[in-house]
Amino acid sequence: MKNYFQKLISANKLAHAYLLVGSSLELALWITQSVYCKEQNACGQCANCRRIEHGNHPDVHIVVPDGTKIKVDQIRELQREAALKAVEGQKQVFIIDKASKMNENAANALLKSLEEPLQDTLYLLVSETKNNILPTIISRVQTLKIKEENRLVSEAEKTNLQLKYLNIYEDCNLSIEQVEQYKDSIDEWVDVISSTLSQNTSNALLSVQTSWDKNFNDKESKQLATVLMQSYVRSAVLIKRGKPSIWEIDVPYSWEQLVQLEKGVNNIQRAIHSNGHFLLAMEDFFIQKI
Structure with missing residues (x-):
């Protein structure tokens, strides 16, 4: 999966939004580091990689559940950030962790952003499952199912x-x-x-x-x-x-x-x-x- 994204990033052919099913936040952060990394391989050593790892890159925005749900105000704040120009680079990345936790209003608000994506924005939706994610959202993103051993609980576990x-x-x-x-x-x-x-x-x-x-x-x-x-x-x-x-x-x-x-x-x-x-x-x- 990492090789797949490295090729897309190198060829400048990333889609505007992906749903990473069966994944964790770590993969989304790795993709984001690769987008900003000077070597385009998430080296982990450059300033951009380190700032993303520590959650303080100004053009990277992460939404996580507030309690047990992602709420509409969190998505609206994301939309306000998306309307602004990138602070340092040419692209803003918006990561929505546990995307299946969006309540109905939040999901509908995100749908508007995905229907008319702003230039130079990348949305990475992370979820263990597609359940509870609006079909209209799924239809507007590229869905990638991460291999079986990355499921919530493997057979060995x-x-x-x-x-x-x-x-x-x-x-x-x-x-x-x-x-x-x-x-x-x-x-x-x-x-x-x-x-x-x-x-x-x-x-x-x-x-x-x-x-x-x-x-x-x-x-x-x-x-x-x-x-x-x-x-x-x-x-x-x-x-x-x-x-x-x-x-x-x-x-x-x-x-x-x-x-x-x-x-x-x-x-x-x-x-x-x-x-x-x-x-x-x-x-x-x-x-x-x-």
Whole structure:
């Protein structure tokens, strides 16, 4: 894949936008370094390569999820930067990491930029999967699928990690680093979430004060809890439609309850992002759930 991009850069034939499926931010940074590198090979030694590595090149802009989503304000800021001339070179590069995390408004805003790309701009969208990326965005970029060993979790890693719920983690787009970091507790988190969401209100509130307070005790673990809860709700919707699910959910929900579940998880996310009280938000969620 690197040889492919080196040839394009040398021939000055880069497209205006690429979707790197199954990739990580590292490949996008390598491509960017090659664009600016005096040797056009991401030497890692020149001033441009070093500045890109350290995130302080004025013509390179990286968008990452704000919490669990990429929001429309982040894309609008990207568009404002794109409207300006490059500070030092002839090209600006815009990297969108975890592009599948764009919310609907952000995706629609990006679509406008891709439909009418400004001269001398390069967009690199990085995502483990094409799922949740608008088909209209995919149609306006060149999609490259990175070879199998760069998937989220390889078969060898699955054997090594020995986790029970890898399908759920892949559904949540958790990185290998996150799975590895929390491998001693993340299986228990799934059990806690599944058990609590299947309980009646009084028992669920008791679990929040005990199991949840014990398991989710820092901001990142709380954010991951909401991502896992979103996966749970997605599975509940699939079950409601009579389709296979990666979560084992025995409690039937009405469509109205599913809507309330989704809204409740979003409210918990907002509480975390605004440094609100996580357990109070959880208690309110279970009070309003049924």
